Amino acid sequence: MDRVIRRRAAAAAVAALVLPLAAACGSSDDNGKKADSGASASASGKAPAADLTVLAAASLTDVFKTAGDTYMKENPGTKVKFSFAGSQDLVAQVKQGAPADVLVTADTKTMDSAKSEVGPQTVIAKNRLVIVTQKGNPDHVGSLKDLANPKLSVVLAAPSVPVGNYAAQVLKKQHVTVHPKSEETDVRSVLTKVETSADAGIVYKTDAATAPGKVDTVTIPDSQNAVASYPAAAIKDSKQSAAAQAFVKWLSTPEAQSILQKAGFQQP
Template identity: 35%
Template sequence: MRLSHRLAVSALSLVSAASLVACGGASDSTSSSTPTSEARDASTASGGTAVTGEITVFAAASLKGAYQDIAEAFEQANPDASVSFDFQGSQDLVSNLSEGSAADVLATADTQTMDDAAGQNLVGEQREFATNVLSILVPAGNPGGITGFDESLNAEGVDLTVCNSQAPCGHATEEMERATGVTLDPDSEESKVSDVRGKVESGQAEAGIVYTTDAVASTGSAGTEEITIPDLGIINHDPIAMTAAAANSEGAQAFIDFVLSDQGQEILRGYGFGAPAGSASETPADAESAEPAASETPADAESAESAESETPADAESTEPTESAQAESGTESG
């Protein structure tokens, strides 16, 4: 179930041993709570002082809930800074940047769209901060009888909504069609995943292909249901980058660092996002359980030594066998 705005921030604050107070979901909310040392470290500029000024972030629609929570925590750590957002389909954000819209940070829902921005020299270095996979969202009770990413999505009487082919969620849907051999016949195609989700929540569609993060958020707030599907290796990698024309470069870098920090990552996980590829995604328990296998105990070492070293008695006991084999003319192998 999706962590509530208040619960997500409060839980993280306990871990950091400081209080963070949620303020109802607004991205420009501030608080008088004392910033945690982790938040200060993750969100300060290279000079070591808290950043100031407005930071404009263009972010994919699928990031809205998580990024609003991240912005709230970031602002608490930097009371003289404010974060404003434009949440749209990733392709529309890149188009807006290309047409001259001002932003300090770009966060997209796939690498293909970010690479498009990089190809136009609109952004600098990109860093992956999360992963996401597809799922199916249906109204409560699953009136369309959807059973998975299969022909039930094309059944008579099922209004299906998906992202269009220009959107990252549309790219992933097309890859899923190729992987499953199922060709969808949607009734509507949307430019951003939040619109797909909205049509299911409003009862205008019996099924929508969304990200698992949207399904988690919707089932926790709108009474919908999620039909999980195997990812079949189709995973969206979400990158973030400072824009080439950032007006507040220090603030932009501080926000990016905060997203990548343990606190930012914990918020993203609370919304159902996966860890970025190549990160230390192991849980502490996984790491601990792997240590005994990797480390050799003294007893293990002794046992290995005794197995490797051959006693004179052992050598003598093998000689007759070898001799007998030679006499009988048998070969091993």
């Protein structure tokens, strides 16, 4: 009964975040019925037909929209909706019983905190950090050490956010102390702040690539960098277990990997 109460309480939060990939992307019927794990195969025979809700890290926003379109074309009868946010917020929703089918986070630590709510994890991609600055890099930021300049307005993600945790690791490794102007709840918020007001920030390489002409990018050498791993897992409470597992499995296929790597993600 507690599980049902938590699920109802979390449903509204997820509904506000879910972004349909296409106008045709529907949900379950008015009685809340969904295909169960024994759902019939789609017309392509590749995956059970289902309406899937995927909770995914904010840094996957652009690439997963492309991946989702591809998956739906390959599997007529399957519809995919995404809810993008900071990984820590997504895990909190899962723990509250949010009605979702798949979870993809930007680090294994955050996914591990939901071990009792998800099935086996599969790392589907990796990523690295970069420094982003105002367009033209007017403050001539060239390295992590430059971020310690008290005259700079630096924005980071909060330590509870995967990218914020990674940033804290690399800064500590280089003995650099930064007093951020703000600590954001996800990587896209950091990027937006640098585009509009802050002097610099630390984001994933793939996020910087989504803002050409809006920010400048400063590479962090591999010897000073951190590697972000993206695990995916089906949610145990999903009423569409087979379809959820099929989507997680597909994320490791050559076609899905090609989409991820074209967006700048590294092989898992």
